[in-house]
Amino acid sequence: MLLFGANFISNIGEEVAMVLFGIGFANLLFQKNLIKKIIGLNIMDSSVYLFLAEKGYIEGRLAPIVVNGIQYVNTYINPIPSGLVLTGIVVSVSVTALMLSLTVRLYRRYHTLDLDEISARLKKEGL
Secondary structure, eight states, X not given: OOSSOHHHHHTHHHHHHHHHHHHHHHHHHHOOBXXXXXXXXXXXXXXXXHHHHHHHOOTTOBOXXXXXXXXXXXXXXXXXXXXXXXXXXXXXXXXXXXXXXXXXXXXXXXXXXXXXXXHHHHHHHTO
16 A cells, blocks of 8 residues: 555655744744754745745756747746745845844843843843
8 A cells, every 4th residue: 555645756845845844933933042943944944945946846847048949938947936036045144144143142141042041131121
């Protein structure tokens, strides 16, 4: 008896992306360390990019660069998912840099990366 059907095997990239998203989301929710939360967010970002790349790829089609004068739509893949992935990567690098810089500032002030401890100290300070 076959445990998984043919659709499972043909959609393995999308399924891996969903599992990675779940891992990143769980990491973001359950970790107390700020660096680990940033890593979880980056795992979630990467899973979305993998999902978009998998949905944008069509077996047997070429990159959307006109070669030898072939201009039929059915010859090339859709370039929009690739553009979205590229734009998302640029944005996620910027967001990661901002989060890491804020984490460094928090560490310099409170000498810890534990979010619960930082929250407790903020309550003591009255902020």
